[in-house]
Amino acid sequence: MIENVPEKAPEPITGPSVVVLDKQVPTVSDVQQEEARRQTKMDAAVAFAREKSDRVRKLAASQQSPFQGNSTGKVIIPNTKVGQGYDLFAPVDKKKMKVLFDWLKLDPDAFINILRLQYHKNPHHFRSGRIYFLDHVFSRIWRDKYPEFKSSEPDHNGCKKKAPWRGVDDIYAPVNFKNTHWIAIWILIPKKHIVIWDSIAKHISDEELAEVMEPDQWIIPYLLVECAGSGELCVQYTLKPFTYMRVTAGVSQCRAGDCGVFTLMYIECHALGMSFSPAFSSRNVKAIREKMAVDIFQEAPESHDKENNDNDENVTTYEQ
Template structure:
């Protein structure tokens, strides 16, 4: 395989020929799939990768393997011991479980969209899981710190970014549609500081992002700028970097996208932000206006119960598919 390597300009990748078919090896994806440290090692005799004390102590507190991560059974057992935890640890544990519920509803939307795309406002959209935003924000510093080539390309994108771009991730009802070629609108939930959920709509043709935030006081304008910066810069970069031809690449620009936080939307009570985030995505994707009557705070429990029933009625196993692909990429969650 190595004897048939192709000469390419992309960093961190190897391309080879197996018969007539090209094969790509991405060092970034290999790092995320295996959990191995793939950074440049200054001292080969002491190639130790430092793991943060906070992360180590949290996983040890849950009683799971520090490197392998947690299983569903271990998380359930951890919930049974919640009273022993501090308030911050209980919040982190609750967010971990809530994230699986967030992705379960995203899976319901993906299934509905696959079955009846005519009910939605466009046939050029996709829904992404919560790990998309989490992973892109976490790896944004690597992107900024990496040196581009003379054309401004060659930066280090997050591992698994290609899979989102090509529509092979998330695995459940994958679209297999390439952004901009077949996808114009991208919808995704975004978590801030393990305490608050917002919804994000990325319009690729408009080069603009709309944020739906149901409790605007939870994130200041300055902090929201920081939250959105990775997407404003990495989405346009990705479109240029992975354009299929020079002609297509010339149609794009590395200039950052713009964004706005929508203000004329129903607000939520504390604790309902995740549910409202998902309903904002659903309503806008269907072309339905945000009804302040339907989204009234008093209807919160009814909305939550209806969503739970829909998840298990429409696809009883939908929650089992949450991020199986990104478990491999990120090593973060299991079912």
């Protein structure tokens, strides 16, 4: 028979208790300190590698020869960086863009050449098949030589200076006023009349405009009579001066500095048989300039050269 003896309760601990920590488990502070040490070592290694890569390396004496331009050592140990010579996503240089726009503003003949090229390729796009785009060089010499023309003696036909011109009904030309302003003119030969489009109408007074237009009024009739020669064609023309009118209704106005662009747009729009759109305004002048620049460099990349090959056949005409 087994006797059941009750178990004794454990005696309470009266002394201090001791907790033993496991050294294999890191604390939060230990992790942070280790990460800081690791980052410091990594930064030091990266700095050392950069200094080593930027260091100018020298070839051994056996690799240096005046008779061998590139040795194996020079290929293995390059001292210069190659590739990635420029940032293709870098913003456009505003100074260069300003130079381009200033050139486009001061040299309208580049865009006149574009109109000539387009007219030659697609004459059906334009309002008439008897159009000529006159560059400003011709009109400038025209005006510079006008006093000489005016003082010269007439020939047997009543004409003075000889300049060939025929087969044209409409002439478009940019005209410069004292190197401060541009206007566009449309010469209607059958009607013996000149239409003027001015983007800043108040810039030129009526008296100044009369002085500017006088060479065109008088020289064109003489050109027509001289080109007609004798016969039935000669009867159509007289030496009576052309009339002119400055049109203001429906003509878009611009700010100072944009008159050259507007002058060219007047010519292009009217030659195409289009009216002056409301979009043709100072708000859109930057986009208009950019389009002109693209057209010039795409269609006639050499039009900005000093030698204008497109107009070489008329060089002798300028001096007559």
